[in-house]
Structures are given as structure tokens and as C-alpha cells.
Amino acid sequence: MYRVGLIGVGHIGAVHARNIARHPALTLAASYSRSPARREAFAAEHGGRASHCLDDILQASDIDAVMIASSTDSHSELLQRxxxxxxxxxxxKPIDLSLAEARRAVAAVQDCGARVMMGFNRRYEESHAAVRTRVASGALGRLQIVQLxxxxxxxxxxxxxxxxxxxxFRDKGVHFFDLARFITGDEVEEVSAMGAALVHPxxxxxGxxxxxxxxxxxxxGVLCQIDNSRTASYGYDERIEAFGADGWVESCRQPAVAVRHAVGTELAAGPFPQNIYERIGGSYYRCIEGFADFLARPDTPAPTIEDGYxxxxxxxxxxxxxxxxRSVRIDELETG
Amino acid sequence: MYRVGLIGVGHIGAVHARNIARHPALTLAASYSRSPARREAFAAEHGGRASHCLDDILQASDIDAVMIASSTDSHSELLQRxxxxxxxxxxxKPIDLSLAEARRAVAAVQDCGARVMMGFNRRYEESHAAVRTRVASGALGRLQIVQLxxxxxxxxxxxxxxxxxxxxFRDKGVHFFDLARFITGDEVEEVSAMGAALVHPxxxxxGxxxxxxxxxxxxxGVLCQIDNSRTASYGYDERIEAFGADGWVESCRQPAVAVRHAVGTELAAGPFPQNIYERIGGSYYRCIEGFADFLARPDTPAPTIEDGYxxxxxxxxxxxxxxxxRSVRIDELETG
Amino acid sequence: MYRVGLIGVGHIGAVHARNIARHPALTLAASYSRSPARREAFAAEHGGRASHCLDDILQASDIDAVMIASSTDSHSELLQRxxxxxxxxxxxKPIDLSLAEARRAVAAVQDCGARVMMGFNRRYEESHAAVRTRVASGALGRLQIVQLxxxxxxxxxxxxxxxxxxxxFRDKGVHFFDLARFITGDEVEEVSAMGAALVHPxxxxxGxxxxxxxxxxxxxGVLCQIDNSRTASYGYDERIEAFGADGWVESCRQPAVAVRHAVGTELAAGPFPQNIYERIGGSYYRCIEGFADFLARPDTPAPTIEDGYxxxxxxxxxxxxxxxxRSVRIDELETG
Amino acid sequence: MYRVGLIGVGHIGAVHARNIARHPALTLAASYSRSPARREAFAAEHGGRASHCLDDILQASDIDAVMIASSTDSHSELLQRxxxxxxxxxxxKPIDLSLAEARRAVAAVQDCGARVMMGFNRRYEESHAAVRTRVASGALGRLQIVQLxxxxxxxxxxxxxxxxxxxxFRDKGVHFFDLARFITGDEVEEVSAMGAALVHPxxxxxGxxxxxxxxxxxxxGVLCQIDNSRTASYGYDERIEAFGADGWVESCRQPAVAVRHAVGTELAAGPFPQNIYERIGGSYYRCIEGFADFLARPDTPAPTIEDGYxxxxxxxxxxxxxxxxRSVRIDELETG
Structure with missing residues (x-):
């Protein structure tokens, strides 16, 4: 049983706490928030102690692993500590909104030889993972196009x-930039992006x-297309397809409920999942499963801090x- | 080129005439109706001569094959002639609404050794035929259930x-009774039916x-289920599935147009085909293709008059x- | 918080215990098995005390509700107690394999005025329930055909x-006999069944x-068709459709994972759920939710013992x- | 009845000739090829006379309309004549592979006030046209993204x-550049393209x-994505989706035959159409229908030579x- 200390008790912290409770090899031993009231309430609901300071988690001998789910601007410092x-x-994710600061965190982590897993939960979505598995199996032959x-x-x-x-791009796009690397098993060389504010004043x-x-x-050489919209009137619509010389695979848009009916003369399937959790909610649990595996076996593949960067x-x-x-080459940034 | 003489110039006669025109190995040489006006108009539209009597088709040296598409009550006599x-x-189809009369027609045809193909066009529907092909291939293993x-x-x-x-049962059901025999490649032993008049006064x-x-x-031993409704508010809805110990195959309900769209929060596909021709219209042409093959090669499988019976x-x-x-055994009828 | 006492600690007892643990308004307070070893092990895993006798559940002041998940032959006696x-x-389900014994249990329950909910979980399957909701809404107009x-x-x-x-019929069929009543909101008048042993020696x-x-x-007047096979090579395949004068609705067969891929020149979706839990596992939890509602509000609709009978x-x-x-009328049995 | 004179008797000329024969308001009156043998053979198969020179079509009083289906390098001159x-x-399409030459042809056509319809048949594909209709209806609200x-x-x-x-880009891409304009009803402002030779040496x-x-x-402001591959192992795979603030619509990839079956534990639908004609073959006929309408009514919407340009x-x-x-603005070219 791995005893987890959680830093940050907001929405995503609670999602993780519930999944830790479901997992047979993990237990929530402590949670920390700067707010005494919030950490006490969180501990009362999710179990474990309410830690009064970070070192009650970071330096505690009864804590086996640290989970950082605090606000973005604290990630880099917490990662380093x-x-x-x-x-x-x-x-x-993310490491930090400033790329320079993120680079410092990566360097610090590398210096310590620390083991860090980034919470890219979409890699653990069952249907997305099936796309990666199929691509990696070679069943698609020479990969040509990936769409997200x-x-x-x-x-x-x-x-x-x-x-x-x-x-x-930094908020929503980043999940799909990670998936593009994950699905192809390759690094991005060149990026060309167009954005618009068409719907929401x-x-x-x-800006x-x-x-x-x-x-x-x-x-x-693989070419990837990503398209993102902040909202969709009909619900949460996420899909990935990978196309290669020998085949094709898709993680599909799929109704939330397995029902079809006639609407007038049309055949309706649906409804669509209305929020992210209905579509990819299971990935949060599987991601925590991945973390338990990561704790148990050092060679478990998991998204690294370098992946985050x-x-x-x-x-x-x-x-x-x-x-x-214009197209921007990634090495423009890295040398910058 | 086979020269066809058509008896009957109604709706289904016109469907066949158009498909004969499309087929490279068939030509419509003559058509007959009791009504001089109708046969003249038909010939003007579809080509070939308007025959003034049946023998101008049945006895004509320039007619290679006879097609009977007249009213049901004339089928048996025309078949015999x-x-x-x-x-x-x-x-x-059908041979005759009276089973005794149909039996006489079958006997007459058998006596002459005549080659007769019944127009069970649904056997030629591409998706239905694919079900038969898959069943016949053995891919489904021991066949258990067929649904129509x-x-x-x-x-x-x-x-x-x-x-x-x-x-x-005699009008609509008969197509699916034929398909049950066609899909399973077997004879019916026992029949149990329920009917109701629920919608149309x-x-x-x-009655x-x-x-x-x-x-x-x-x-x-295979068990078959058939369900029929004279109407469907959303269109024409026909499907077949066959289930066996090693697999399953379905000729699906399918939208008439390959379009999907969101309707509110639902995913709609459609619309449904609105009439029989939109769903199985292609089968009429393929059935005529089957007839051309039947003319060209005596061993071509085709629905026989015995199948019709x-x-x-x-x-x-x-x-x-x-x-x-109660359940009725087919041999109750045949001994009757 | 309702404190549940569980009788029977086998497979289905464990399913219910896990769902009780997930439900915020229910807690497992005690569990009983004739075997001391099994009840101790069960209590250690699922919480609550291991009851040494039935009365430690049935007569205990700290138990609010009884759950019977023991072997079938004990249901009737336990229901009565x-x-x-x-x-x-x-x-x-079932009340008892003997209809006469089941009738006695129903009478005893009715005499006491006891509140009993039968565990027909398929009524709580989200997609099946959506079919019932749509039928009950009147959107399908005059209901004509239901297929299960x-x-x-x-x-x-x-x-x-x-x-x-x-x-x-008593083991698997009974779920769909219940669903036929549930979906149509009507009673069965006449039954015609065919069975065969085609696959498993x-x-x-x-017999x-x-x-x-x-x-x-x-x-x-509605006509229902049920087809059942004990096994399916490709997985667990369950679907319901309801067809009426004004529309149609289906609880579909659906792949277990939202993935499609090309297999040669075919488009494959899948794979199928391999067991019952993958397809309708969620219904067990929703059924327990239904039980919590049933405890909280006397007018909560739930499957009754009369439904079971x-x-x-x-x-x-x-x-x-x-x-x-032959067709059998239900009133033949009831007068028997 | 409009009498059509066809210039060019290759593959696409034959496709058009067959569709002209099917159309009740069109007839093929003449066809021309530089090769006497080919034009004679073509006329023998498709009807009409074999024209010995272009003027036998362009200047003939018994020809109502000219169809240019010759090799690309002759289009511009023929268009002008x-x-x-x-x-x-x-x-x-195309007008000419040289944009400057194409511009000359457009100017010449405009000078004459000639009526020209470009053969962008994909606009007439039933499912693609349904996407345009839905977008144009306003049902999608503010259009955001189109994918082809x-x-x-x-x-x-x-x-x-x-x-x-x-x-x-000039050969295959051009169809989708036209569709992007057709679906959105708008002009392109900026283009960013990536290409690769990944599969075919x-x-x-x-190059x-x-x-x-x-x-x-x-x-x-609408953003469009196009992805193209010269080949696909599984068949011909074409789809379009349009996404707006109020909805979504797709012209789907769809199996060529309405059949599904289990392959092991997977649900396979298919097979895919193996060539362009199986997927969009119907659009060639509907395009010819569009031409007949264009001849009959001057205000019929049809792809113009300006659309081609x-x-x-x-x-x-x-x-x-x-x-x-880099991104290229269309006005860079037009001023060039």
C-alpha cells in the first residue's frame, strides 16, 4: 500500500482523492492546502490527515509519494521541493506557464534524479490508448496522418x-500536443497554427x-492535424484518428448512452456526453492506476516531466x- | 442478347423493363397487356413491339424468354402456358393465392420440365445476399437464430x-418466408404466428x-423470428441477422444518405429510406442480372417455382x- | 444512512456489497452466511459485522433493511421471515423455482404488508430504462412490437x-419476461415458445x-419477440427495440470500447463486451440506487414481488x- | 431535349456519355477526338455522330451545348473557342495547370459573356450537398471549423x-479547395500547407x-482543415464535417454495403468502397442533372469558371x- 500525500484540495484534487480511495494499492494519507478550513474539510471527506505545512507531506516518513494538484503558478516550486x-x-500539467521557469523545474528534477509522472490523463483514456497500441503494433504500417x-x-x-x-494553445491544446507525441511516438519538428475568436465575445x-x-x-514525417473549440453546443466531442499505409484506427465520438431512436424520419443516436468526465472520466482512474504501477515498478512507462516540457x-x-x-520549428524555441 | 417478352405492363412490369434496358445481355422485344392502349403506350416508352396477343410472345420465334408480371390471379394459367x-x-410471386391452384401450376411446370425463375428479388439484395454468403461459408458455425x-x-x-x-402473411410475410429458407438453406418444419391490427382501422x-x-x-433445428409491420412512421426499415455458434452477421437498417448531424445534444444519422425502392431498389436490377445468368447457364442458382410454392x-x-x-407443422399442409 | 443486513455472501452478494459501499446513503452493517469462515472473510473485506445467526439481521434494531442474496432454494423462506x-x-430473483412455493411467498408478503423490491437490475440499465421512458412518454404512439x-x-x-x-426459460428468459412487462407497461396474455439445444452437448x-x-x-395487443442464446462467440450481446405507430427506439448492441479500425478493407468497431458486467454492469449500481430511493420514499417505483411472480x-x-x-395463455396457469 | 457535343472521349468522357444517356432531357449528339479510330468507336458505343473536326461541334446548329472532357492541356484553348x-x-477541371493561362481563359469567357459550368462533381455528391444545405440553412449557427x-x-x-x-495540391487538393469554398460559402484568405512523400517512392x-x-x-473567419492521401489500403475514404456554434454535420465515411458481422470479438461493418466511383459515383450523374438544369434555367446555381479559377x-x-x-495569403497571388 502506497501512502499518498496530496498538495492542493481543489476540484482535480478531489477527483484524484476519490480514485485513490478506489485503488487497492493506494491510500490518501495526508492532504495540504494553505487554507486550514479547506484542508480540514477535505480530510474529513476523503480521509487521511490534514497537513498543516508542506513538510508534513514532503518530509514525512509515512508518506510514500507526493501528488501536486495545486494552482498552476505553484507547480514549478513544488516540483523542485x-x-x-x-x-x-x-x-x-502544466509545469509552469513560463517556458523559462518550466525549463528550470525540469533541470532541477533532472539534477535530483527524481521520479516525476505528469498527469496527462488522456494517454490513459481506453479508446485513445487503443489507438496508440495499434499504431505501436505496426498494424498501420508507415504512419501518415494523425487527427485529433x-x-x-x-x-x-x-x-x-x-x-x-x-x-x-497552452490550456486546451497542450493535451493534444502531448497526445500527438504519444500516438506517433515521435517528436514535433514544425508547427503551424491558426486561431480565431468566433463565438465568445x-x-x-x-485576446x-x-x-x-x-x-x-x-x-x-508524419503529419498531424488538431482542431479545438472551447465549446460545442451538443456536448463534449473528442476523437482521434491515425492513418497509415496499411490501415486506420479511430478513437470515436460516441453517444453517452447506447440508445438510438427515430426522430421523424431520422435515426438518432445519443445523446452526446455533456461534459469531459462523461467522455474521458474513466481516464482519471486509469491514470491513477498508472501512477500506482509507476510507484511499484521503476520501468513503468508514464508521462515524464520531459513530456510535460x-x-x-x-x-x-x-x-x-x-x-x-508562419511555420515555427521547435528548435527555434529550444535554442532560444 | 436474350430477347424478352413481357406479359403485364403495370408498375412492376415497368421496373423490370427499365432494368432489362440497362442490362447488356437482355433486350425487351415485346410486351403484352389486354388493353391495346396500355400496351401501345408501354412499347412507345420502353421499346419493343406491342404484342396484340399472348401467342405473339409465347409462340414467337424471336422471343427467347417470357416474363410474367401480370396481376396475381393470372399467374398460374400463364405459368402453365x-x-x-x-x-x-x-x-x-405468388404463384396463386390458392395453394391448391399453385400446386397445379407447379405440377404442370414439372411435367413440362420447364425452367422457371420466381422473382424473389430480396434474395438479390446485396446486403441480404451477403448474409446468405456468410452463413453458407460456414463462418458462423452451427446456425442458431435468424431474425428478419x-x-x-x-x-x-x-x-x-x-x-x-x-x-x-401471404402478401408481405411470404418474402421473408422465402428469405428464411434462403438464408438457412433449410426447410421449415413448424410455424407459430401471431397477428394483430393495431394501427390501421x-x-x-x-379482418x-x-x-x-x-x-x-x-x-x-435453426430457430427463425420474423416481425412485420405494414407501415413505419420513419420509413422503410428492413434488416436480417443470423447468429451462430461461431459468429454473427447482419444486413443492417441503414440511412438512405451518409449524413450525420447533431440535433440538440443528439447525434442523428439519416434520414431513413422512405420507401422500399430506396432500401432494396438495387435488388430488382440484380435480380434481372440473375435472370440473364439463368438464361445463359442452366446451373445458375435462382429461386425456383418449388421455392415459390x-x-x-x-x-x-x-x-x-x-x-x-398453435404451432402448425408444414407437413400437415402437404399431406392435406 | 440506511444500514443494510445482507444474507448470502456469494458472487452477487459481493457485487451488492461493493455498490452499497459506493452509495452515500447506504452502509453494509452486517452480513450472514451459514459458513462462519465465509461470513468472517466477507465482513473483513466489505465491512460491517459478521452475523452469527439470521436474527442478528432480521431482529436487530440497528439494521434498517434486509438484502437476500442467498441461494435460490432459500429465497422463499427468507422472504417470509x-x-x-x-x-x-x-x-x-427468482422467488422460488416452484411456482406454487413462489405463490405462498407472495401471499405471505402481502399478508404482512411488507415492502419488497425484487432485484431485476436490467430495469435499471441506462439504455434499457431509456427505452421504457420513451415508450411511456407516448413518443412511439400505439406500441406494436417489442424485441428483446x-x-x-x-x-x-x-x-x-x-x-x-x-x-x-426460468433462468435467463425470466429477465426478459420481466423487461417485456416493464417496457410495455402491460401484462402478458399469451406465450408461444420454441427451444433447442444446438450447440452445447x-x-x-x-434436457x-x-x-x-x-x-x-x-x-x-402489443406483440413481443425474445431471442436468447446461452453463449455468443463474440461476447455479450443484448439489445431491445420498441416499435410503434409513431416511432422507434433501441437500446443497442454497442462495442465495449469506442474504437474503430480498418481490418483489411472492412471497418471494424469493437470489441464487444465479453461478459454481462461489461454490458450491463452499471445497472447493478443503479439498481442499488433504486433500492436506496425505495427505502427513502415509499412511492418509489421498483420491481415488486408481484413483478417477480x-x-x-x-x-x-x-x-x-x-x-x-401450442400457445399458452397465462390465465391457464393462474387458475391452475 | 438538349443536344450535347462532347470533346474528349477518354475515361471521363465515357462516364459523362453514360449519364447523358440516362438523363431524360439530354442526348449525346456528337463526339470528337483527334483520333478518327477512337471517335468512331466511341460514337458506335454511345450514340451520336463522330465529329471529324471541332467546328462540327462548336459551330453546328444541331448542338445545343458543348462538353469539354479532353486532356488538361487543351482545356483553356477549347474553353475560349x-x-x-x-x-x-x-x-x-482544371482550367489550366498554369495560373496565368487559366486567368486568360477566365478573361476570355467573361468577355464573351459565355455561360460555363465547371465539372466539380463533388458539389453534387448527395451527402456532401447535404452538408452545404445544412450550413446554408443556418442550423449550425456561426460556422467555426470545416474538415475535409x-x-x-x-x-x-x-x-x-x-x-x-x-x-x-493541383490534382487532388483542388476538389477540396472548391468544396471548402462551397461548404462555407466564403472565400479563402490564407493558406498553410504541409506535404510529404511517405509511402510511394x-x-x-x-518531387x-x-x-x-x-x-x-x-x-x-472560419477555419478549414483538409487532409489528403493518394492511397488508402482499405479503400476510398472521403468525409466532410462542419462544426458551428449551434451544431454539427458530417458527410460520413460509410461502408459500401449495409452489412455488419462479428470478426472474432469485434463488430465489423463494411467493406469500404474500393474506388472513387463506389463512394461518389452518384455525384457524376447528379452533376449532369445539374448541367441539364443549368441549360434550362439561367439562374441555376452551378460551379462557374470563376469557381474553377x-x-x-x-x-x-x-x-x-x-x-x-509559411502562410500564404490569396491576395499575394492575385496581385502577382
């Missing part, structure tokens, strides 16, 4: 969230996009590409 | 048609059914079963 | 289970069926129909 | 064809691409973008 503690770490679509959910996030999200006022398309060229580099390149109307 | 002519014959669904079209046929149709007044379910037990026997058994509330 | 205790009861298909899972149950199951040796089709006529009557009629080759 | 003849013209996928067929065209095709040797992705920004401009921009690794 946790890395120095010698405990294995699970960290929510994510639109929705039905409601726009609040303006406060949007303001601190780092923008559409509040997004436009922030951000609600609609975006991105083209990626991988080093090995790579996805953020692609996001930066997308931001630059959309601004300057 | 055409059989005596020595020409190969294509005949629309046919509901629709959206509009009820006119009362005049209903009155002379012979009733729901005019059907009820005729007929608009809704029916039929269970068949084949000699080899067998399907009608099942319809009689269904009528009896629904009336008496 | 639990009913007398005055506590609300959840009971696994259930084939699978991939492996045959052990011979020991088959021997005590009461036969295919061990089933044939028991049982592995393949069956059943036709039902409801009092209000009605489904068993249809099973008896199916047995009789298959044996005698 | 046909335009001067005063007859309405149907012309296969076309991969296949299973076999690569011959090297000789590839050599004269003008390259992947013979394509790489020609051409077999795989490409293109991003378009429309003037009104616009699509070619996008292709040129794609070529430039892929070469220079």
Missing part, C-alpha cells in the same frame, strides 16, 4: 479561469481564441505561429 | 390492394393484420397458426 | 449451475435448451408452450 | 498520370507528395506555402 525530498511525484479533435464541453469556463489559463476581449486548428510535422514547447510554437503567420 | 411453350420463364425484420413503408397501400393481397375491417410476429423452426406453404401455415393459436 | 420482521427487503435479444456471454456456465438453474444432456425464441402477446408465470408458460407446441 | 461559339459549356478528408483509392495512379497531374522521385494537410482561413489559386497558394514554410 518535492524532487529534493526524494519521494516520487505525480504532478498536474476536441470540441466542448457545452458551457464556456468562467472568465476568471480563462484569464489565468495561459491561453487556448469574452474570449475575444481577452484569446475559442477556435483553433494546428498542423504539426513530426521528425519522422515538450508539450509546452509545442504550445509556445503554436502561439508564435498563430501570431506571425 | 409459358411452360408448355418451352421458353424459360421469369414469374412474379421488415416494417414500412411510411404509407399504407390502398384498400383495393389490401383487399386482393391475400392477407398480410381499414386493415382491421378487412387482416398490420402487425405480425412469426416463429419458425427449421428441420435442422414452399414460401406459400409457410404463409398458409402462418394463417392457420394465427387463427388456431 | 424477512417480511414478518417488518423491515423492507431487497430480494434476488440476449445472447452470451462467451463462456457457458458450469454444469452444476445449469443443473440447478431451473432451465433456460452438456445442455442437451440436461435443457441453449437457444430459444419466444413470442408474447400482451393484453393490450408475474415473470415466473411467463417462464412456466414458456416451458409448457415449448413442451406442447 | 467554345465561349466564342455562344453555346453553353461544361468543362472538366479524402484518402484513397487503394491503388496508386500510374506514374504517367502523376507526371502530368500538376502535383498533389515513385511519388517522391517526381510530389502522397500525403498532405492544409489549413485554410476563410475571409469570414478560385480553387486553382488556393492550390497555387498551397504549393507556395509548402515550399516556403
Amino acid at each position: 518535492a524532487a529534493r525530498s526524494g519521494k516520487p511525484v505525480f504532478c498536474e 479533435t476536441s470540441r466542448g464541453p457545452s458551457r464556456l469556463a468562467g472568465v476568471e479561469y480563462l484569464r489565468t489559463s495561459g491561453g487556448f 469574452e474570449v475575444r476581449e481577452l 484569446d481564441f475559442d477556435t483553433a486548428i494546428i498542423s504539426l510535422r513530426m521528425r519522422g 515538450a508539450a509546452q514547447c509545442i504550445a509556445e510554437a503554436a502561439v508564435l505561429s498563430a501570431r506571425e503567420g | 409459358a411452360a408448355r411453350s418451352g421458353k424459360p420463364v421469369f414469374c412474379e 425484420t421488415s416494417r414500412g413503408p411510411s404509407r399504407l397501400a390502398g384498400v383495393e390492394y389490401l383487399r386482393t393481397s391475400g392477407g398480410f 381499414e386493415v382491421r375491417e378487412l 387482416d393484420f398490420d402487425t405480425a410476429i412469426i416463429s419458425l423452426r427449421m428441420r435442422g 414452399a414460401a406459400q406453404c409457410i404463409a398458409e401455415a402462418a394463417v392457420l397458426s394465427a387463427r388456431e393459436g | 424477512a417480511a414478518r420482521s417488518g423491515k423492507p427487503v431487497f430480494c434476488e 435479444t440476449s445472447r452470451g456471454p462467451s463462456r457457458l456456465a458450469g454444469v452444476e449451475y445449469l443443473r440447478t438453474s431451473g432451465g433456460f 452438456e445442455v442437451r444432456e440436461l 435443457d435448451f441453449d437457444t430459444a425464441i419466444i413470442s408474447l402477446r400482451m393484453r393490450g 408475474a415473470a415466473q408465470c411467463i417462464a412456466e408458460a414458456a416451458v409448457l408452450s415449448a413442451r406442447e407446441g | 467554345a465561349a466564342r461559339s455562344g453555346k453553353p459549356v461544361f468543362c472538366e 478528408t479524402s484518402r484513397g483509392p487503394s491503388r496508386l495512379a500510374g506514374v504517367e498520370y502523376l507526371r502530368t497531374s500538376g502535383g498533389f 515513385e511519388v517522391r522521385e517526381l 510530389d507528395f502522397d500525403t498532405a494537410i492544409i489549413s485554410l482561413r476563410m475571409r469570414g 478560385a480553387a486553382q489559386c488556393i492550390a497555387e497558394a498551397a504549393v507556395l506555402s509548402a515550399r516556403e514554410g
